[in-house]
Amino acid sequence: MALETPLRPDDAAALAYAECSARLRSATPAQAAPELAGIAKRIRRDVLTTIQAARMGHVGGDLSVTDLLVTAMWSVLRLDPRDPSSASRDRFVLSKGHCAAALYATLASCGFFPRKRLSEFMAPLSPLNGHPNRVKVPGVETNTGPLGHGFPVATGCALGAKLRGETWRTIVVLGDGEMQEGSNWEAAMTAAHHGLADLTAVVDRNRLQQGARTEDTKALDPLDAKWESFGWETRVIDGHDHAAIKQALEPSTSGRPVAVVANTTKGKGVSFMEDRAEWHHKVPTDEQVRLALAELAG
Numbered sequence: 524m525a526l527e528t529p530l531r532p533d534d535a536a537a538l539a540y541a542e543c544s545a546r547l548r549s550a551t552p553a554q555a556a557p558e559l560a561g562i563a564k565r566i567r568r569d570v571l572t573t574i575q576a577a578r579m580g581h582v583g584g585d586l587s588v589t590d591l592l593v594t595a596m597w598s599v600l601r602l603d604p605r606d607p608s609s610a611s612r613d614r615f616v617l618s619k620g621h622c623a624a625a626l627y628a629t630l631a632s633c634g635f636f637p638r639k640r641l642s643e644f645m646a647p648l649s650p651l652n653g654h655p656n657r658v659k660v661p662g663v664e665t666n667t668g669p670l671g672h673g674f675p676v677a678t679g680c681a682l683g684a685k686l687r688g689e690t691w692r693t694i695v696v697l698g699d700g701e702m703q704e705g706s707n708w709e710a711a712m713t714a715a716h717h718g719l720a721d722l723t724a725v726v727d728r729n730r731l732q733q734g735a736r737t738e739d740t741k742a743l744d745p746l747d748a749k750w751e752s753f754g755w756e757t758r759v760i761d762g763h764d765h766a767a768i769k770q771a772l773e774p775s776t777s778g779r780p781v782a783v784v785a786n787t788t789k790g791k792g793v794s795f796m797e798d799r800a801e802w803h804h805k806v807p808t809d810e811q812v813r814l815a816l817a818e819l820a821g
Contacts, residue, residue, distance in 0.1 A: 530636035530650050530661055537604040537634030540597075544633075547598035552766035555598045559765040562632065563593045567792050568819050569628040569641060575812045577624075577645040579653065583789040583802035585625035587729040587762070588696060591785055592617070592629045594768040595694050595725075604634040607661040613691050614680040616664050618673025619698035619727060620654040627651055627660070635662040671704030673697070674724060678710040681722035681780070694772065696725045700732030703741045708753065711782075715754030720775040724755075724782050727762065729789040733803045750782035762787035792819055 547555045566589050574580035596602065600613040617626045624644060631638040643649040650659035654668030664680070667673040677695035684691050701707065714722050726746065730737050737743050750757045756777045760767040762785025771783045789803070790796025793815040796807075807815060 552769040556766040587787040614693040616677040616695040620667030670701040671706040675710040681719040755782040
């Protein structure tokens with residue numbers, strides 16, 4: 524298959540996803556959590572083999588954000604991989620676009636495109652670029668990569684829904700280092716001003732950014748209080764607890780937009796990667812991948 528071949532839905536996977544997602548959306552957080560954990564473990568394995576094949580990627584952040592992506596896409600959002608541009612779809616934006624491998628692996632698990640195409644990640648002419656591209660990858664709402672861009676776009680999506688009287692929800696996932704970008708706080712102020720209660724912003728709070736800890740680079744804490752001061756309903760959770768994530772992604776109870784500060788661990792699931800700054804952009808060796816997959820087995 525030529526790498527420039529467009530991505531098409533995997534019909535069998537999409538049908539299975541539709542049935543499972545409908546069930547998980549109606550389940551309680553506690554009921555949904557075990558199945559979501561199993562899906563997340565498979566996604567983490569796919570992230571590792573995808574980056575191994577490409578010899579490029581951001582494995583630490585991919586592993587920290589996996590549980591957030593899986594819970595949102597499999598148990599909260601209304602998505603149809605066979606009709607990814609449906610006008611009534613919920614909107615999802617990965618603002619920390621450098622963690623594209625985790626996004627692609629999750630989209631493939633839902634059936635937006637065949638899982639086997641993950642092997643093309645970052646290859647010449649591949650639609651699976653190092654940063655997600657909405658005209659090349661179904662399920663990608665907007666191009667992201669330059670930090671501070673995705674959240675303003677998501678705010679625009681939510682504002683568009685309100686102006687048009689639509690009912691779709693918008694969820695955006697940001698990196699915590701990304702919260703040092705001023706454009707994000709402009710978006711936060713705008714969303715609160717317009718009362719965008721159908722907008723949820725989730726911060727992947729792993730406390731590491733490229734080369735250092737966030738608090739050593741530019742202190743963010745108290746992050747929840749900052750969101751509250753901008754007029755948001757704020758929820759602080761364990762970002763690897765699938766029941767807590769699903770509950771935190773429930774609609775606003777206050778008529779305000781919702782900010783979820785999800786405390787996570789960079790490199791989650793692989794002992795020698797966890798909470799290590801060097802795994803922001805480090806590529807594991809084949810032996811390290813073998814050890815990591817062994818830890819994620821079962």
